[in-house]
Amino acid sequence: MSVLSAQERQLLVDQALALIEKVYVHLPLKRAMHAVDPLQRLKLLKHRSASLPDGAFHAEMTSIFTRLRDLHTNYILPHPYRTRVAYLPFRMEEFFENEEKPIYVISEVKPGMEDTSFKKGVLVTHWNGTPIDRAVELNADREAGSNVNARHARGLAAMTLRPLAMSLPPDEKWVVVTYLAGRRTKERRFDWSVFAPPSSGGGHDPLAPGDDLALALGLDAKAELERQARKLLFAPEAVAIFRHVNKQVDPILGGSGAEEGDVDFTKISKLPDEFSFRTVSTPSGKFGYIRIHTFYVPDDTAFVEEFVRILGLLPQNGLILDVRGNGGGNILAGERLLQVLTPQPIVPEKFHFINSPLTLLICQKNPAFAAWKESIARSIETGEEFSNGFPLQPIHRYNDLGQKYHGPVVLVIDARCYSTTDIFCAGFQDHGIGPILGTSGATGAGGANVWAHELLLSLLPGEDSPFQPLPQQASFRVAVRRCTRVGKRAGDLVEDLGVVPDAIHRMTKRDILKENVDLIAHAGQMLADMQGQSLTAQTTKDPSVIQVSTQNINRLDLYINSRPRGSTDVKDGTTAINLPALQPGKNTLELRGFRHDQWVASTRLQV
Amino acid sequence: MSGLKVNAKLKKNAKAAPKKIGRKLQKRANISKRAAAVDANIGTSEPLGDFLKATGWYRE
Numbered sequence: 001m002s003v004l005s006a007q008e009r010q011l012l013v014d015q016a017l018a019l020i021e022k023v024y025v026h027l028p029l030k031r032a033m034h035a036v037d038p039l040q041r042l043k044l045l046k047h048r049s050a051s052l053p054d055g056a057f058h059a060e061m062t063s064i065f066t067r068l069r070d071l072h073t074n075y076i077l078p079h080p081y082r083t084r085v086a087y088l089p090f091r092m093e094e095f096f097e098n099e100e101k102p103i104y105v106i107s108e109v110k111p112g113m114e115d116t117s118f119k120k121g122v123l124v125t126h127w128n129g130t131p132i133d134r135a136v137e138l139n140a141d142r143e144a145g146s147n148v149n150a151r152h153a154r155g156l157a158a159m160t161l162r163p164l165a166m167s168l169p170p171d172e173k174w175v176v177v178t179y180l181a182g183r184r185t186k187e188r189r190f191d192w193s194v195f196a197p198p199s200s201g202g203g204h205d206p207l208a209p210g211d212d213l214a215l216a217l218g219l220d221a222k223a224e225l226e227r228q229a230r231k232l233l234f235a236p237e238a239v240a241i242f243r244h245v246n247k248q249v250d251p252i253l254g255g256s257g258a259e260e261g262d263v264d265f266t267k268i269s270k271l272p273d274e275f276s277f278r279t280v281s282t283p284s285g286k287f288g289y290i291r292i293h294t295f296y297v298p299d300d301t302a303f304v305e306e307f308v309r310i311l312g313l314l315p316q317n318g319l320i321l322d323v324r325g326n327g328g329g330n331i332l333a334g335e336r337l338l339q340v341l342t343p344q345p346i347v348p349e350k351f352h353f354i355n356s357p358l359t360l361l362i363c364q365k366n367p368a369f370a371a372w373k374e375s376i377a378r379s380i381e382t383g384e385e386f387s388n389g390f391p392l393q394p395i396h397r398y399n400d401l402g403q404k405y406h407g408p409v410v411l412v413i414d415a416r417c418y419s420t421t422d423i424f425c426a427g428f429q430d431h432g433i434g435p436i437l438g439t440s441g442a443t444g445a446g447g448a449n450v451w452a453h454e455l456l457l458s459l460l461p462g463e464d465s466p467f468q469p470l471p472q473q474a475s476f477r478v479a480v481r482r483c484t485r486v487g488k489r490a491g492d493l494v495e496d497l498g499v500v501p502d503a504i505h506r507m508t509k510r511d512i513l514k515e516n517v518d519l520i521a522h523a524g525q526m527l528a529d530m531q532g533q534s535l536t537a538q539t540t541k542d543p544s545v546i547q548v549s550t551q552n553i554n555r556l557d558l559y560i561n562s563r564p565r566g567s568t569d570v571k572d573g574t575t576a577i578n579l580p581a582l583q584p585g586k587n588t589l590e591l592r593g594f595r596h597d598q599w600v601a602s603t604r605l606q607v
Numbered sequence: 608m609s610g611l612k613v614n615a616k617l618k619k620n621a622k623a624a625p626k627k628i629g630r631k632l633q634k635r636a637n638i639s640k641r642a643a644a645v646d647a648n649i650g651t652s653e654p655l656g657d658f659l660k661a662t663g664w665y666r667e
Contacts, residue, residue, distance in 0.1 A: 003663045055664035080662060086655050112642030169664070173656040192655035201648055236644035 003054040004078065008471040012061065013046040015453065016075065016476060018466045022358040023456070025448060025482045026070055026495055028385060033496055034069050041067075062168050066144045069151075069496070071220040071327075071418055072450040072479040074144075074166045076207060078472035081164040083196045085229045088160040088175065089113040090190070092124055096506035104132045104156075106179070107512050108234040117181035118188050121513055125185070126178035127159070135159070142168065146445035146496045149415035153440065157416070161233075163225035164194070165207060195229075202242035202273035203228040204296060207452075207475065212298045214455045215368065216331045216392055218420035220446060221477060223327025224296055238272070245272050266313055271297070271306045279315055282524030288314025288407075289520065291322045295420040296329025303333045304401065308340055311405045316534060318527035319405060320520060322412040324439060328419030331392060331449060338427045340404040343592060343602035346431065348398050349423055349494075350389025351449055351481035355379035358466065359387070359480075366459050389484055392449070402590070403602045408530035409434040410523045413501055418444035423483060425499040430487035434530070437523050438501025447494025448479035535593040535601040540576070546589065546605065548575050553593035553601060560589055582607060 004012070020027060020038050030036055041064045049057055061075045076082060089110035094102035104124040114120075127135035140155025158167060174191045199205060206221035206228075231238055241263075248263050269275035274297060280289040290310060297303045311319070319341075328334070339346045353359040353372055360376045363369040375388035391398070411428050413421075413436055422443045429436060453476040457467045470476075485492040503526065508518045533552035540547050548556065551572050558566040558577065565580055579589070586606055593601035659665060 053665060054662070055659070058664075080658075084658065110642075111638060111645050114638070169655060169659060173654065193652040194655050194658040195649045195652045198648075198650055232648045233645060236641050236648060239648050240644070 004057065004471065004474075006050040009049040009057055010046060011468060012075075012470065012474055013042055013049060015468065015470060016061070016064070017042050017046075018358075019453070019456075019476055019478045020073075022356050022466065023354065023362075023451075023478060023480055024073060025352070025354045025386070025479050026068070026073070027354070029482075029493070029495060030068050030070060034067065036067050036069075038064050038068060059168055062166070066142065069144055069146050070479060071144050071146070071150075071154075071222065071444065071446055072218075072448050072477060074221065074477045076165050076475035076477065078470075078474035082207065082473050082475075084164045084194050085197055085225065086162045086164055086167075086169055086192050086194050087229065087233060088190050088192060089233070090118075091160055091230065091234060092156065093512050094156060094507065095509045095512050097509075101133070103509075104136070105509060105512055108230075110233050111236065115188075117184075117186050118177075118179065121509075123180045124177055125180060128172065128175050129178075145415070147415075147442055147498060149440040149442050150418075150444040150498070153415040153444070157223075157226055161226050161229060163222055163229065165225065166222045197225075197229050197232055200243065201228060201232045201239045202246075203231075203294065204298065206296060209452065210298050213296075213330055214452065215449075216300075217450050217452075218328045218331040218334070218423060218446070218448065219296055219450065220327035220418035220444070223325075223416060223418060224294060224329070227294065227325065227327065241268060242272050245270060269306060269310060271303065274303065275306065275310060277310050277314060280320065280520050280524070282521045284521070284524040284528035285317070286315055287318040287320055287524055287527055288316075289320045289322065290314070291324075292326055292421075294326055294329050295331075295333045295424070296327075297333050298330070300330050300333040300336055303330070304336050304340065307337055308401070308404045311340065316405070316407050317532055318407045318524070318530070319409045320412060320523040320527070321409055322516075323417055323421050323424065324412055324414040325416045326418075326421040327416065327444075328421045328423075328446065331420045331423055332397070334420040334424035335392075335427060336398055336401075337424065338431060338433065339399050339401055341409050341428075342431050342433045343403045343599050344431050346395075346398040346427065347486045348391035348393070348395065349426065349483040349486060351392060351483050352386040352389045353481055355384060355387055362456075362459055386482070402604045406534050406601045406603075407532045408527050410526045410530075411436045412505075412519065412523055413438045413440075413443050413499065415440040415442065415444055415498075417499075419446040419448070419450070422446050422494050422498060426485050426489075426494055429499055430485055430489055432487075435503060435526055436499065436501040437503050437505055437519075437526060439505055439507050439519065441504065442498035442500050445494060445496050445498030446479075447483045447497075449481040449483070450477050451480045452477050531595075533593065533595065533601050535591060535603050537589070537591055537603050537605045539605070539607060543582075543607070544579050546577050546579060546607070548577055548591060549573070550575065550593060553595055555594040555597075557592040557594070558589065559592065560587055562588075562590075579607070 045060050065075045090106050091108035093107040106122050124132050136156050140151045143151050143154035145151035145154045176189050178187050206224035209217050277290045335348045355376050363373040371390045372387045425443050505519050505522045510517050511519045537548045550570050556568050556570050589605040591603050
């Protein structure tokens with residue numbers, strides 16, 4: 001293991017300066033909101049770096065990036081830190097009783113590390129002698145979360161788990177945890193350990209997105225690393241399922257790619273690292289429940305198709321969609337998913353570059369960014385700070401499938417939702433899909449498309465490029481295109497503000513220890529208060545007639561190949577609709593269902 | 608409690624005891640199976656202090 005040479009350190013600092021000064025889209029916002037001066041700190045570090053021990057250099061670089069309060073914009077430490085995760089053999093979470101002050105509870109213990117008193121459910125009171133509230137607060141200040149909620153959530157996670165690629169290692173080699181076992185106060189010492197998570201547990205390397213993903217990346221890489229490490233440490237069953245499913249559905253691994261085999265895909269997702277689902281019984285009735293663990297998938301179409309398949313397996317009277325802890329991933333996966341939950345056409349978020357000679361050069365040299373070129377070039381005259389905004393893909397890609405689920409939907413969020421998940425939550429709210437239930441006051445507030453240094457290097461190659469290869473697998477990630485919201489909140493930033501839920505649920509001890517039972521009951525109650533509807537259509541033997549089943553809908557408008565072709569009043573039950581003469585070949589029929597002139601459902605049919 | 612009832616309870620407990628021990632052993636076996644699975648999943652772990660010392664993070 002080698003330490004960085006003085007030249008290597010200079011190169012790293014120079015590259016960081018180029019990134020932050022010339023392409024980092026949030027620099028004006030972060031300067032205003034968090035009163036930071038990363039450029040001056042980098043210049044000072046460049047001046048002093050030769051005399052620093054290796055750890056102090058990495059610590060200062062990490063601190064400069066962390067203080068930007070932007071989980072997208074990171075310094076990635078070189079080998080061997082890049083691949084290592086430091087951990088304690090347990091997980092700690094928080095819950096609330098009557099007061100606002102959180103209570104900290106052990107929610108997972110690494111198998112084999114439990115003893116008769118230290119186990120899931122014990123309450124933590126002190127951390128190395130510091131009252132636990134204060135210890136979490138101190139840790140939160142070292143983390144990069146954009147708002148107070150996010151920093152607290154990240155600080156709590158980092159108490160027991162730290163990917164060393166982006167986190168400072170703990171100063172202490174061990175911690176002494178004081179906890180309540182029943183009425184007795186006890187203490188136990190735990191050593192910090194380090195391991196290199198193998199990829200076989202599921203999930204793609206968040207620090208090495210493939211070519212398909214690189215331009216549509218919206219990910220808190222550290223959260224994804226933590227999620228993958230946590231799965232390996234505490235959920236051997238989930239790892240086994242992932243391997244089993246992969247073997248069954250992946251022809252390369254020996255599976256047939258078909259559904260035959262011993263995995264029951266009516267209970268387990270074909271993308272088990274991304275989705276889990278079940279029918280939940282609540283005091284308000286039975287509903288569907290889907291947890292989206294990550295949007296970090298290379299193939300957004302396969303992701304959306306699997307979501308639609310799962311929707312078909314669940315009750316149609318209401319859906320609880322839980323995205324807590326989801327650090328994002330593929331922005332297209334998040335934004336394209338919205339269409340299947342609403343009849344409204346999806347208007348994707350708009351993405352903007354910061355205006356600089358370098359972002360102009362990137363857009364001039366790469367046709368993929370041609371749309372942004374003109375407004376950046378014009379900024380020399382207009383003085384605009386940001387480019388015009390455009391979606392990442394043509395609008396039709398966000399609306400190619402249409403609505404697939406007609407029941408009411410409640411979205412469950414927390415402060416660890418980030419980036420693509422923030423964008424998904426914003427889209428959910430901006431399109432009025434349903435209410436949002438939060439276990440904290442806002443999402444993590446990451447609103448940007450993030451690019452790796454390697455991507456910038458490939459977009460601007462050559463010796464005269466401002467970007468140069470980095471030593472020893474060190475790297476950077478930087479928010480390059482910021483996004484703005486649509487609908488009623490058009491133009492609002494997601495970054496630093498996040499998505500504010502419509503209702504708050506404070507996590508209970510039962511939630512932590514018994515699979516979110518109170519949270520699900522709360523969401524179920526919200527669903528029961530909402531009005532649902534159903535709309536299905538099918539062809540008949542007579543090609544000029546279709547049969548439509550409706551509930552809670554009193555008008556149907558018919559569109560053929562996007563042209564309006566008729567409207568009819570309907571009652572609950574089945575209605576036969578006569579079609580006008582169709583063009584030869586394939587025709588796409590769309591039925592739009594209205595209740596009291598409000599568009600509430602839509603379905604499509606190929607004829 | 609009458610003598611008859613006490614005897615019946617003792618008999619019941621005596622019958623239940625092997626089951627209880629069996630369950631405990633089963634539980635212990637499950638725990639060690641999960642622990643072995645996790646150890647296999649994560650591979651080699653090393654103490655943080657040793658790792659940082661080897662990388663030259665700080666001088667001790």
